[in-house]
Amino acid sequence: MTNTKVYLEIVKQLREMIAADNLKSGDKIPSERELSERLNVGRSSVREALRALELLGLIETRRGEGTFIRDFRGNQLVQLLGTFILQDEKAKLDVIETKNLIEMDLLRLVLNRADEQQVVKLKSLVKAKQLNDDQFFYELIELADNYLFSRIWLILKDYHHSLSLQNEEYNRDSYLMLIEALIEKDEEKTLSAYRQLRNLSILTDKY
Template sequence: MIEKDGMKAGDKIPSERELSERLNAGRSSVREALRALELLGLIETRRGEGTFIRDFRGNQLVQLLSTFILQDEKAKNDVIETKYMIEVDCLYLAADKFQKEEFERLQIWIEEHHFDDEEFFKKIAEIADNHLFYRIWNILNDYYNSLQLQVLPAEKAEYRMLAESLASQKKELILEKYRALRKLSTN
Protein backbone atom coordinates (compact mmCIF):
# COMPACT_ATOMS: atom_id res chain seq x y z
CA MET A 1 0.00 0.00 0.00
CA ILE A 2 2.90 2.36 0.81
CA GLU A 3 4.44 1.72 -2.60
CA LYS A 4 1.12 1.86 -4.46
CA ASP A 5 0.22 5.21 -2.87
CA GLY A 6 3.74 6.57 -3.46
CA MET A 7 4.29 7.26 0.23
CA LYS A 8 7.76 8.14 1.48
CA ALA A 9 9.62 8.84 4.70
CA GLY A 10 7.83 11.47 6.78
CA ASP A 11 4.39 10.78 5.32
CA LYS A 12 1.53 10.05 7.70
CA ILE A 13 -0.08 6.66 7.28
CA PRO A 14 -3.84 6.16 7.55
CA SER A 15 -5.51 5.43 10.89
CA GLU A 16 -6.00 1.87 12.17
CA ARG A 17 -9.68 2.06 11.20
CA GLU A 18 -8.90 3.18 7.64
CA LEU A 19 -6.13 0.58 7.28
CA SER A 20 -8.50 -2.09 8.55
CA GLU A 21 -11.09 -1.13 5.91
CA ARG A 22 -8.60 -0.75 3.04
CA LEU A 23 -6.75 -3.97 3.79
CA ASN A 24 -9.90 -5.90 4.68
CA ALA A 25 -8.33 -7.00 7.97
CA GLY A 26 -9.38 -6.87 11.60
CA ARG A 27 -8.29 -3.89 13.67
CA SER A 28 -6.41 -6.12 16.11
CA SER A 29 -4.39 -7.58 13.19
CA VAL A 30 -3.66 -4.09 11.88
CA ARG A 31 -2.66 -2.92 15.37
CA GLU A 32 -0.30 -5.89 15.76
CA ALA A 33 1.24 -5.30 12.31
CA LEU A 34 1.78 -1.63 13.12
CA ARG A 35 3.41 -2.57 16.43
CA ALA A 36 5.77 -4.96 14.58
CA LEU A 37 6.65 -2.28 12.01
CA GLU A 38 7.34 0.16 14.83
CA LEU A 39 9.59 -2.36 16.62
CA LEU A 40 11.53 -2.76 13.37
CA GLY A 41 11.91 1.01 13.19
CA LEU A 42 10.01 1.35 9.92
CA ILE A 43 7.27 3.60 11.33
CA GLU A 44 6.94 5.85 14.35
CA THR A 45 3.91 6.90 16.34
CA ARG A 46 3.74 10.45 17.63
CA ARG A 47 1.22 11.04 20.41
CA GLY A 48 -1.62 13.23 19.24
CA GLU A 49 -0.27 13.38 15.65
CA GLY A 50 -0.51 9.89 14.20
CA THR A 51 1.82 7.29 12.69
CA PHE A 52 4.51 8.21 10.19
CA ILE A 53 6.85 6.36 7.85
CA ARG A 54 10.45 6.60 9.06
CA ASP A 55 13.54 7.08 6.96
CA PHE A 56 14.92 3.62 7.57
CA ARG A 57 18.02 3.76 5.34
CA GLY A 58 20.19 3.93 8.45
CA ASN A 59 17.98 1.40 10.20
CA GLN A 60 19.37 -1.58 12.06
CA LEU A 61 17.00 -3.91 10.17
CA VAL A 62 19.59 -4.83 7.55
CA GLN A 63 22.23 -5.34 10.22
CA LEU A 64 19.82 -7.49 12.22
CA LEU A 65 18.91 -9.63 9.21
CA SER A 66 22.56 -9.75 8.16
CA THR A 67 23.49 -11.55 11.36
CA PHE A 68 21.23 -14.40 10.27
CA ILE A 69 21.80 -14.34 6.51
CA LEU A 70 25.50 -13.56 6.34
CA GLN A 71 26.80 -16.05 8.88
CA ASP A 72 29.53 -17.57 6.73
CA GLU A 73 32.08 -16.45 4.17
CA LYS A 74 30.20 -18.18 1.34
CA ALA A 75 27.07 -16.10 1.97
CA LYS A 76 29.14 -12.92 2.17
CA ASN A 77 30.89 -13.72 -1.10
CA ASP A 78 27.52 -14.54 -2.69
CA VAL A 79 26.22 -11.07 -1.79
CA ILE A 80 29.25 -9.39 -3.35
CA GLU A 81 29.17 -11.58 -6.46
CA THR A 82 25.43 -11.15 -6.98
CA LYS A 83 25.59 -7.37 -6.48
CA TYR A 84 28.32 -7.15 -9.10
CA MET A 85 26.35 -9.35 -11.52
CA ILE A 86 23.26 -7.15 -11.15
CA GLU A 87 25.37 -4.03 -11.72
CA VAL A 88 26.85 -5.48 -14.93
CA ASP A 89 23.39 -6.46 -16.16
CA CYS A 90 22.11 -2.94 -15.38
CA LEU A 91 25.04 -1.52 -17.34
CA TYR A 92 24.22 -3.76 -20.32
CA LEU A 93 20.54 -2.77 -20.17
CA ALA A 94 21.46 0.90 -19.87
CA ALA A 95 23.72 0.57 -22.92
CA ASP A 96 20.89 -1.03 -24.91
CA LYS A 97 18.49 1.77 -23.94
CA PHE A 98 21.06 4.59 -24.07
CA GLN A 99 20.00 7.68 -25.97
CA LYS A 100 22.49 10.39 -26.92
CA GLU A 101 20.74 12.92 -24.66
CA GLU A 102 20.99 10.56 -21.68
CA PHE A 103 24.69 10.06 -22.32
CA GLU A 104 25.21 13.83 -22.38
CA ARG A 105 23.19 14.27 -19.17
CA LEU A 106 25.19 11.50 -17.47
CA GLN A 107 28.49 13.06 -18.55
CA ILE A 108 27.42 16.47 -17.21
CA TRP A 109 26.23 14.88 -13.97
CA ILE A 110 29.57 13.08 -13.52
CA GLU A 111 31.52 16.28 -14.13
CA GLU A 112 29.39 18.60 -12.01
CA HIS A 113 28.60 16.41 -8.99
CA HIS A 114 30.49 14.91 -6.14
CA PHE A 115 28.92 11.44 -5.90
CA ASP A 116 29.57 8.06 -4.39
CA ASP A 117 29.37 4.61 -5.92
CA GLU A 118 25.80 4.07 -4.77
CA GLU A 119 24.59 7.29 -6.40
CA PHE A 120 26.34 6.39 -9.66
CA PHE A 121 24.72 2.98 -9.86
CA LYS A 122 21.32 4.43 -8.97
CA LYS A 123 21.75 6.65 -12.05
CA ILE A 124 22.64 3.60 -14.13
CA ALA A 125 19.58 1.76 -12.79
CA GLU A 126 17.40 4.71 -13.79
CA ILE A 127 18.77 4.57 -17.32
CA ALA A 128 18.39 0.76 -17.41
CA ASP A 129 14.73 1.37 -16.53
CA ASN A 130 14.20 -2.01 -14.88
CA HIS A 131 12.46 -1.55 -11.56
CA LEU A 132 13.01 -5.14 -10.44
CA PHE A 133 16.77 -4.98 -11.07
CA TYR A 134 16.88 -1.73 -9.14
CA ARG A 135 15.00 -3.17 -6.17
CA ILE A 136 17.17 -6.30 -6.06
CA TRP A 137 20.33 -4.21 -6.37
CA ASN A 138 19.16 -1.87 -3.61
CA ILE A 139 18.62 -4.76 -1.18
CA LEU A 140 21.94 -6.35 -2.11
CA ASN A 141 23.65 -2.99 -1.73
CA ASP A 142 22.30 -2.67 1.82
CA TYR A 143 23.68 -6.12 2.68
CA TYR A 144 26.94 -5.27 0.92
CA ASN A 145 27.24 -2.09 3.00
CA SER A 146 26.54 -4.07 6.18
CA LEU A 147 29.65 -6.16 5.45
CA GLN A 148 31.72 -3.03 6.10
CA LEU A 149 34.36 -4.05 3.58
CA GLN A 150 37.52 -2.02 3.14
CA VAL A 151 37.01 -1.02 -0.49
CA LEU A 152 39.24 1.40 -2.34
CA PRO A 153 37.04 4.13 -3.78
CA ALA A 154 37.02 4.50 -7.53
CA GLU A 155 38.25 7.67 -9.17
CA LYS A 156 35.86 9.98 -11.02
CA ALA A 157 37.82 9.18 -14.21
CA GLU A 158 36.90 5.49 -13.82
CA TYR A 159 33.19 6.35 -13.65
CA ARG A 160 33.64 8.62 -16.67
CA MET A 161 35.30 5.80 -18.67
CA LEU A 162 32.57 3.38 -17.64
CA ALA A 163 29.91 5.87 -18.79
CA GLU A 164 31.75 6.34 -22.09
CA SER A 165 31.81 2.57 -22.59
CA LEU A 166 28.00 2.56 -22.37
CA ALA A 167 27.80 4.85 -25.38
CA SER A 168 29.84 2.32 -27.37
CA GLN A 169 27.25 -0.38 -26.55
CA LYS A 170 30.10 -2.94 -26.66
CA LYS A 171 29.58 -5.44 -23.84
CA GLU A 172 33.25 -6.46 -23.75
CA LEU A 173 34.33 -2.83 -23.29
CA ILE A 174 31.63 -2.20 -20.66
CA LEU A 175 32.76 -5.28 -18.72
CA GLU A 176 36.42 -4.25 -19.00
CA LYS A 177 35.69 -0.75 -17.63
CA TYR A 178 33.45 -2.17 -14.88
CA ARG A 179 36.17 -4.62 -13.81
CA ALA A 180 38.67 -1.73 -13.72
CA LEU A 181 36.28 0.32 -11.57
CA ARG A 182 35.82 -2.61 -9.16
CA LYS A 183 39.53 -3.53 -9.21
CA LEU A 184 38.66 -7.06 -10.34
CA SER A 185 41.05 -9.32 -12.18
CA THR A 186 40.38 -9.96 -15.87
CA ASN A 187 40.64 -13.75 -15.50
Protein backbone atom coordinates in the same frame (compact mmCIF):
# COMPACT_ATOMS: atom_id res chain seq x y z
CA MET B 1 -9.37 -23.91 19.92
CA THR B 2 -8.10 -20.94 18.03
CA ASN B 3 -5.19 -22.57 16.32
CA THR B 4 -4.61 -19.62 14.05
CA LYS B 5 -3.16 -16.74 15.92
CA VAL B 6 -5.46 -13.78 16.00
CA TYR B 7 -2.90 -11.31 14.77
CA LEU B 8 -2.23 -13.37 11.67
CA GLU B 9 -5.93 -13.47 11.00
CA ILE B 10 -5.97 -9.72 11.27
CA VAL B 11 -3.11 -9.39 8.82
CA LYS B 12 -5.13 -11.46 6.42
CA GLN B 13 -8.25 -9.42 6.98
CA LEU B 14 -6.32 -6.25 6.40
CA ARG B 15 -4.98 -7.52 3.13
CA GLU B 16 -8.46 -8.39 1.99
CA MET B 17 -9.76 -5.08 3.18
CA ILE B 18 -7.09 -3.27 1.25
CA ALA B 19 -7.78 -5.30 -1.84
CA ALA B 20 -11.53 -4.91 -1.58
CA ASP B 21 -11.48 -1.17 -1.10
CA ASN B 22 -8.70 -0.83 -3.60
CA LEU B 23 -6.65 1.20 -1.18
CA LYS B 24 -3.43 2.58 -2.48
CA SER B 25 -0.26 4.06 -1.21
CA GLY B 26 -0.98 6.94 1.13
CA ASP B 27 -4.53 5.96 1.91
CA LYS B 28 -5.67 5.72 5.47
CA ILE B 29 -6.86 2.54 7.07
CA PRO B 30 -9.35 2.35 9.93
CA SER B 31 -8.16 3.23 13.39
CA GLU B 32 -6.98 0.61 15.80
CA ARG B 33 -10.05 0.96 17.95
CA GLU B 34 -12.39 0.67 15.02
CA LEU B 35 -10.62 -2.39 13.70
CA SER B 36 -10.73 -3.86 17.16
CA GLU B 37 -14.48 -3.42 17.27
CA ARG B 38 -15.19 -4.40 13.74
CA LEU B 39 -13.20 -7.62 13.93
CA ASN B 40 -14.22 -8.45 17.48
CA VAL B 41 -10.70 -8.67 18.80
CA GLY B 42 -8.72 -6.81 21.39
CA ARG B 43 -6.93 -3.67 20.44
CA SER B 44 -3.60 -5.16 21.43
CA SER B 45 -4.07 -7.91 18.90
CA VAL B 46 -4.78 -5.35 16.25
CA ARG B 47 -1.64 -3.55 17.25
CA GLU B 48 0.47 -6.67 17.00
CA ALA B 49 -0.70 -7.12 13.45
CA LEU B 50 -0.06 -3.50 12.60
CA ARG B 51 3.41 -3.48 14.14
CA ALA B 52 4.33 -6.52 12.09
CA LEU B 53 3.17 -4.87 8.91
CA GLU B 54 4.95 -1.72 9.92
CA LEU B 55 8.26 -3.46 10.39
CA LEU B 56 7.77 -4.98 6.98
CA GLY B 57 7.44 -1.47 5.69
CA LEU B 58 3.95 -2.01 4.36
CA ILE B 59 2.20 0.56 6.51
CA GLU B 60 3.16 3.70 8.32
CA THR B 61 1.70 4.98 11.56
CA ARG B 62 1.65 8.56 12.65
CA ARG B 63 0.66 9.38 16.17
CA GLY B 64 -2.34 11.58 16.38
CA GLU B 65 -3.18 11.00 12.76
CA GLY B 66 -3.63 7.39 11.94
CA THR B 67 -2.25 4.46 10.02
CA PHE B 68 -1.53 4.70 6.34
CA ILE B 69 -0.60 2.42 3.55
CA ARG B 70 2.93 3.01 2.62
CA ASP B 71 4.94 3.44 -0.44
CA PHE B 72 7.02 0.33 -0.20
CA ARG B 73 10.09 1.81 -1.68
CA GLY B 74 12.92 1.88 0.76
CA ASN B 75 11.79 -0.77 3.16
CA GLN B 76 14.11 -0.89 6.10
CA LEU B 77 13.46 -4.56 6.21
CA VAL B 78 16.76 -5.03 4.53
CA GLN B 79 18.97 -3.85 7.32
CA LEU B 80 17.18 -6.19 9.62
CA LEU B 81 17.59 -9.24 7.51
CA GLY B 82 21.09 -8.27 6.64
CA THR B 83 22.44 -8.43 10.10
CA PHE B 84 20.82 -11.77 10.57
CA ILE B 85 21.89 -13.39 7.39
CA LEU B 86 25.46 -12.39 6.88
CA GLN B 87 27.32 -14.73 9.07
CA ASP B 88 30.06 -16.74 7.57
CA GLU B 89 32.76 -15.82 5.15
CA LYS B 90 31.22 -17.60 2.25
CA ALA B 91 28.22 -15.36 2.56
CA LYS B 92 30.44 -12.33 2.23
CA LEU B 93 31.94 -13.59 -0.97
CA ASP B 94 28.46 -14.26 -2.23
CA VAL B 95 27.47 -10.68 -1.55
CA ILE B 96 30.38 -9.29 -3.48
CA GLU B 97 29.90 -11.63 -6.37
CA THR B 98 26.19 -11.06 -6.54
CA LYS B 99 26.54 -7.32 -6.39
CA ASN B 100 28.99 -7.38 -9.26
CA LEU B 101 26.74 -9.55 -11.37
CA ILE B 102 23.78 -7.35 -10.69
CA GLU B 103 25.72 -4.26 -11.59
CA MET B 104 26.77 -5.75 -14.88
CA ASP B 105 23.16 -6.54 -15.64
CA LEU B 106 22.37 -2.99 -14.78
CA LEU B 107 24.88 -1.85 -17.34
CA ARG B 108 23.31 -4.09 -19.94
CA LEU B 109 19.94 -2.60 -19.24
CA VAL B 110 21.31 0.88 -19.54
CA LEU B 111 22.92 -0.06 -22.81
CA ASN B 112 19.64 -1.16 -24.27
CA ARG B 113 17.45 1.44 -22.78
CA ALA B 114 19.02 4.76 -21.99
CA ASP B 115 19.33 7.32 -24.69
CA GLU B 116 22.65 8.95 -25.28
CA GLN B 117 21.55 12.22 -23.84
CA GLN B 118 21.01 10.76 -20.39
CA VAL B 119 24.39 9.13 -20.35
CA VAL B 120 26.06 12.31 -21.49
CA LYS B 121 24.33 14.09 -18.68
CA LEU B 122 25.77 11.60 -16.24
CA LYS B 123 29.15 12.13 -17.77
CA SER B 124 29.11 15.83 -17.07
CA LEU B 125 27.90 15.07 -13.57
CA VAL B 126 30.88 12.85 -12.94
CA LYS B 127 33.15 15.48 -14.35
CA ALA B 128 31.61 18.22 -12.30
CA LYS B 129 31.94 16.68 -8.88
CA GLN B 130 33.37 13.65 -7.28
CA LEU B 131 30.70 11.01 -6.86
CA ASN B 132 31.42 8.04 -4.70
CA ASP B 133 30.83 4.58 -6.02
CA ASP B 134 27.36 4.19 -4.62
CA GLN B 135 26.24 7.51 -5.94
CA PHE B 136 27.54 6.71 -9.36
CA PHE B 137 25.65 3.46 -9.61
CA TYR B 138 22.61 5.02 -8.10
CA GLU B 139 22.56 7.43 -11.00
CA LEU B 140 22.96 4.55 -13.38
CA ILE B 141 20.15 2.61 -11.81
CA GLU B 142 17.61 5.19 -12.73
CA LEU B 143 18.55 4.89 -16.34
CA ALA B 144 17.88 1.18 -16.24
CA ASP B 145 14.19 1.77 -15.60
CA ASN B 146 13.48 -1.38 -13.66
CA TYR B 147 12.31 -0.68 -10.19
CA LEU B 148 12.54 -4.20 -8.91
CA PHE B 149 16.07 -4.46 -10.10
CA SER B 150 16.87 -1.20 -8.40
CA ARG B 151 15.51 -2.53 -5.17
CA ILE B 152 17.67 -5.58 -5.38
CA TRP B 153 20.72 -3.47 -5.98
CA LEU B 154 19.90 -1.22 -3.05
CA ILE B 155 19.63 -4.24 -0.84
CA LEU B 156 22.94 -5.57 -2.03
CA LYS B 157 24.52 -2.19 -1.54
CA ASP B 158 23.43 -2.21 2.08
CA TYR B 159 24.67 -5.74 2.54
CA HIS B 160 27.91 -4.73 0.97
CA HIS B 161 28.25 -1.81 3.33
CA SER B 162 27.64 -3.94 6.34
CA LEU B 163 30.63 -5.99 5.29
CA SER B 164 32.66 -2.93 6.09
CA LEU B 165 35.43 -3.71 3.70
CA GLN B 166 38.35 -1.44 3.24
CA ASN B 167 36.91 1.61 1.61
CA GLU B 168 38.18 1.07 -1.86
CA GLU B 169 38.47 4.32 -3.69
CA TYR B 170 38.15 4.15 -7.41
CA ASN B 171 39.55 6.83 -9.58
CA ARG B 172 37.43 9.04 -11.70
CA ASP B 173 38.94 8.02 -14.98
CA SER B 174 37.60 4.52 -14.61
CA TYR B 175 34.11 5.87 -14.41
CA LEU B 176 34.61 8.09 -17.42
CA MET B 177 35.89 5.17 -19.41
CA LEU B 178 32.81 3.21 -18.45
CA ILE B 179 30.60 6.05 -19.51
CA GLU B 180 32.37 6.37 -22.84
CA ALA B 181 31.68 2.73 -23.54
CA LEU B 182 28.05 3.23 -22.64
CA ILE B 183 27.77 6.12 -25.02
CA GLU B 184 29.25 4.02 -27.76
CA LYS B 185 26.75 1.33 -26.88
CA ASP B 186 29.50 -1.23 -26.90
CA GLU B 187 28.59 -4.01 -24.51
CA GLU B 188 31.90 -5.74 -24.52
CA LYS B 189 33.78 -2.55 -23.92
CA THR B 190 31.39 -1.55 -21.18
CA LEU B 191 31.73 -4.76 -19.25
CA SER B 192 35.44 -4.70 -19.74
CA ALA B 193 35.56 -1.21 -18.29
CA TYR B 194 33.47 -2.38 -15.38
CA ARG B 195 35.76 -5.27 -14.62
CA GLN B 196 38.70 -2.95 -14.69
CA LEU B 197 36.90 -0.60 -12.36
CA ARG B 198 36.30 -3.39 -9.91
CA ASN B 199 39.68 -4.96 -10.47
CA LEU B 200 38.13 -8.18 -11.66
CA SER B 201 39.87 -10.75 -13.69
CA ILE B 202 38.88 -10.47 -17.32
CA LEU B 203 38.94 -14.19 -17.48
CA THR B 204 35.80 -14.10 -15.42
CA ASP B 205 36.91 -17.01 -13.32
CA LYS B 206 35.63 -14.88 -10.53
CA TYR B 207 33.20 -12.16 -11.38
